[in-house]
Amino acid sequence: MKMPVVETQPLLTVNNVQKLYAINRGCQDVNFSLYPGEVLGIVGESGSGKSTLLNCLSGQAAPNSGDIIYHTRAGEDLNIYDINEAKRRLLMRSEFGIVKQHPRDGLRMRVSAGANIGERLMAVGDRHYGHIRDVASNWLEQVEIDAERVDHLPSEFSGGMQQRLQIARVLATHPRLVLMDEPTGGLDVSVQAKILDLIRTLVADLNLSVIMVTHDLAVARLLCHRLIVMQKSRVVESGLTDQILDDPQHAYTQLLVSSVLTP
């Protein structure tokens, strides 16, 4: 039989990243590689350092030490904090996408849904109004929002719709790496299911790589190929999602998994 073909060029490589606010507050000794098309989940209790790590990865908070190396579309390996601010911003705009937990943090609430998507397109150089509007309508339909609502303000949308609009806004510029912080936190379960389904389909269709912070293990099982478990600023366990959830090795992971209520 033939050996499987496995991707050997990571999209993102994280070496010994540390960002501490106080002793064991923040994240430290973080090491992992993310491969194209892979969805990586970061799980752990509140205050374990998940969001700190995500902020380091998304260019928003420089780590105290360690390297974050990104392999660009052009085939270059860039240490994202070794490049200048302007170049980093361009990289974030053109290759990264960031989905916030609260849509209002990721959307501009005072401009229309179409403009929210159009703004991102213009930021990467699109100037043709008609084209921008078509792309915006198309994306609204992809995230199951009626294209007729292109001129409505996000504040007139429900929470679940706002989250879907945020996802459309982020994906419209075709990022290669999407970072999500609790994308379904605070939404009711039926809305949650719709968003999970949407993310799953889009990830597969667009071959996206995703790093997602969540404390919902059911969400992690459904979406993530691989998990990192954090406790008190450190990674205590990492591996295949089903292995971590079905045969957890670390005491903290066992506690986490055994605490889940199943309806």
Place this chain on the structure above:
Amino acid sequence: MSSARLVVNNLQKDFILHTQNSAHIPVFNGFSLSVNAGECAVLLGPSGMGKSTFLKCLYGNYKITSGSITLYFEEGDIDIATCSPEWIHGLRRQTIGYVSQFLRVIPRVAAIDLVAEPLLIQGIDKDTAYQQAATLLARLHIPEKLWALSPTTFSGGEQQRINIARGFIADYPVLLLDEPTASLDAKNRAVVVELIHEAKAKGAAIVGIFHDEDVRDKVADNVIDLVEFVT
């Protein structure tokens, strides 16, 4: 030994339950097994003996305490015990098929999509994948009106047949079967026996658990009693 596809050597699996006074539960130890291409090895032993645990170790779902699980490829060999997650993924995509006892359903995904998925992941075109999925669903007597529905609401036997279809659609060279006939009627059991024979003819190395003696006798080339390795 030259045609061995899968060799398990001195496998040990223990569970340590940290949250329950660090209870130490040894499952098996010193378990060895070799399966050739075109051969079906069947595990014996009463419930709770660790048969499913063993299959889960082979699939990379459970961590291995010690020992090795080697897969032999034309290009070389791979030990599942020391494999990175990316490689386990690659193996699950291309090499190892697994029919579990229970269908873990992804809400809102249609039965036919679930069955076609393993082929689509391998990069096979949509038309071929869906055509093969339809053929397999029909062979397993799943009524066509159910194909577009999510199996969440299917009966136990129907869910099991969706699992079987997912396991057999991609012609995996290694196949793990965890009681695939447990909740099936005679007609569908016969289909599963046929599918196993076809997979063997294509050279698959199969490890299975069958409580049904009749099915076991029809498919097994080698029967291994797990009892002697239980610790």
